Amino acid sequence: MLDQLPAIIIAVPLIAAAVCALIRNETVCWLIALVVAFASFVGSATMLGQVQKYGEDISYKLGGWAPPVGIEYKVDLLAGYVLVLVSLIATAVLIYGRQSVKLEIKKNLHGWYYTMYLLCMCGLLGIVITGDAFNAFVFMEISSLSMYTLIALGKDRRAVAAAYQYLIMGTIGATMYIIGVGLLFTITGTLNMADLAMRLVPLLDTPAAISGMAFIIVGLSLKIALFPLHLWLPNAYAFAPSAVTSFLAATATKVSIYLLMRYLYTVFGFGFSIERTPIPEVIMVLSLLAIFAGSFTALFQENIKRMLAYSSVAQIGYITLGIALANATGLTGSLVHIFNHAVMKGALFMLVGGIAMQVGTVRLSDMAGAGKAMPLTMFGFVLGGFSMIGVPGTVGFVSKWYLAMGALENGWWWIVALLMLSSLLVLVYMGRVIEVAFFRERPVDAIPLKEAPKSMIVTAWVFLLACVYLGFDTSFTVGVAEQAVNVLLGGVQ
Amino acid sequence: MRGHLILRVVSKILIPFLLMFALYVQFHGDFGPGGGFQAGVIVAAAFVLYALIFGLRAMQKIISPALLEIAVPLGVLIYAGVGVYTWILGGNFLDYNMLDSHDPSHGQHLGVLLVEAGVLLTVSSTMLLIFYTFAGRGR
Numbered sequence: 315m316l317d318q319l320p321a322i323i324i325a326v327p328l329i330a331a332a333v334c335a336l337i338r339n340e341t342v343c344w345l346i347a348l349v350v351a352f353a354s355f356v357g358s359a360t361m362l363g364q365v366q367k368y369g370e371d372i373s374y375k376l377g378g379w380a381p382p383v384g385i386e387y388k389v390d391l392l393a394g395y396v397l398v399l400v401s402l403i404a405t406a407v408l409i410y411g412r413q414s415v416k417l418e419i420k421k422n423l424h425g426w427y428y429t430m431y432l433l434c435m436c437g438l439l440g441i442v443i444t445g446d447a448f449n450a451f452v453f454m455e456i457s458s459l460s461m462y463t464l465i466a467l468g469k470d471r472r473a474v475a476a477a478y479q480y481l482i483m484g485t486i487g488a489t490m491y492i493i494g495v496g497l498l499f500t501i502t503g504t505l506n507m508a509d510l511a512m513r514l515v516p517l518l519d520t521p522a523a524i525s526g527m528a529f530i531i532v533g534l535s536l537k538i539a540l541f542p543l544h545l546w547l548p549n550a551y552a553f554a555p556s557a558v559t560s561f562l563a564a565t566a567t568k569v570s571i572y573l574l575m576r577y578l579y580t581v582f583g584f585g586f587s588i589e590r591t592p593i594p595e596v597i598m599v600l601s602l603l604a605i606f607a608g609s610f611t612a613l614f615q616e617n618i619k620r621m622l623a624y625s626s627v628a629q630i631g632y633i634t635l636g637i638a639l640a641n642a643t644g645l646t647g648s649l650v651h652i653f654n655h656a657v658m659k660g661a662l663f664m665l666v667g668g669i670a671m672q673v674g675t676v677r678l679s680d681m682a683g684a685g686k687a688m689p690l691t692m693f694g695f696v697l698g699g700f701s702m703i704g705v706p707g708t709v710g711f712v713s714k715w716y717l718a719m720g721a722l723e724n725g726w727w728w729i730v731a732l733l734m735l736s737s738l739l740v741l742v743y744m745g746r747v748i749e750v751a752f753f754r755e756r757p758v759d760a761i762p763l764k765e766a767p768k769s770m771i772v773t774a775w776v777f778l779l780a781c782v783y784l785g786f787d788t789s790f791t792v793g794v795a796e797q798a799v800n801v802l803l804g805g806v807q
Numbered sequence: 808m809r810g811h812l813i814l815r816v817v818s819k820i821l822i823p824f825l826l827m828f829a830l831y832v833q834f835h836g837d838f839g840p841g842g843g844f845q846a847g848v849i850v851a852a853a854f855v856l857y858a859l860i861f862g863l864r865a866m867q868k869i870i871s872p873a874l875l876e877i878a879v880p881l882g883v884l885i886y887a888g889v890g891v892y893t894w895i896l897g898g899n900f901l902d903y904n905m906l907d908s909h910d911p912s913h914g915q916h917l918g919v920l921l922v923e924a925g926v927l928l929t930v931s932s933t934m935l936l937i938f939y940t941f942a943g944r945g946r
Contacts, residue, residue: 321890321894328883331883332883336881336884375899377901378901
């Protein structure tokens, strides 16, 4: 049973998705999805625990075919860490989202919603667990196609346009990725990532390898929504159903960043991709642009879901900045921020879902006086905002600390200054929401507000408390991230 | 298309051959290029041709959209079911060697056959369902 875990966490969600499509009863499908997502979480955590305990990667031969010919599922520290993150968020969003899904999505589509949700989770977990370059593409398509469907389920008609835009951009990204994999395949004759890494060593300077690398990185950057390839993101986040936004924001881009790291560090190797190509410089410039352009645009958003979406563009910049710093501390910061950002942005989008449910819109001006009527939601927003700013004692501080330390190791004090400046921007745009909610009176003719349903508030607050807890006790996030960085950098140096 | 005698007669002759060719592609998949995906598209093409000539309503009398909505996940379940069965037999997921206790190559043969049947069902139903959705718009 234990040695079958890698296949179980992928196959069971797939089967459950098909079963949900046959049953289509809201309660039953929700229960199935919840049980399966939680089981995936337990499975992922068990595998991560095993990898940590025995210090040995888990390798699974799908269909009994040995790698590099067969498809290999591989769990190392980094993969285990991201698997735990994705399955944890998937479970939490299911608990959180039931009420808002009932309200926001048409009744006859509830069963399909859970089908697509499970397929999406299956795809995201698959990208992380697979050790095969082409299989990663297949899972990328599974997760993306189901994600487009989920976004299109949004109440607003613009959701369909947003999903279509994401579909076009996402497909271009996936196509670029597969062209890159094709180029690498023609010169090496293998698709297994570990085997690819070995065979690429003498071929790294060939035009095919370099262009393959360029295609893969640009393709994945589209999926990551790295500035300036982020154009699909704000609309997709803003018009998707609340539960979908929470799930999407916390997982989809993170998984793509994981895949990018896999290519940079495992396949091409630190010694080539970071030290001998201009990739770190390019990523550095784009990350800083993402941080400032994203935060600056967020300042002027009237729709708070869009505001948080632009803030996500900026936060992705922080994560990629850690890659560009090209040292262990910076990369640790990146990995920690993958987890931390998922937790805090997940919580914020959950709270916004509650606001959307009670206020009816997510326009900032309609939220006047919401602080008095929905204290739990709005105080949660304040706490989440603190974490986004990076106030000490929250997770946001931990990641920024590691990024700043990484920058100082290189002697780049100006990066530290820019990080501080960007925090001020976050303070301003989060402050706007708090100002409207707490310091403006609710208009007399506006509908009276009450707190969002308990299931939504409780899940959001569990995440918020996790923001604080993980801000003090970093043994899980930083602990695993540091070990994973050792493996990523140590394996090739 | 009631008046187009030639179209109606020719497509009536063509459709059985299209389906036959689909089956050829399906089973050829065991030995070379072919398989459930390509065959599924050809099956769907035969039905789409029928719908184009004789009308969507006539087509939906034969295969209703509700039936297709069941067929799509059912194909996935056939595929995954083979994997689950190999689990029960004590192998890895989709390890076809387990399917035949005497000769593993027979197991491989059987496994591919079953899995491709699932693929055929899902792909052909999905293609047809997409066609129904587009053709049924505005009605």
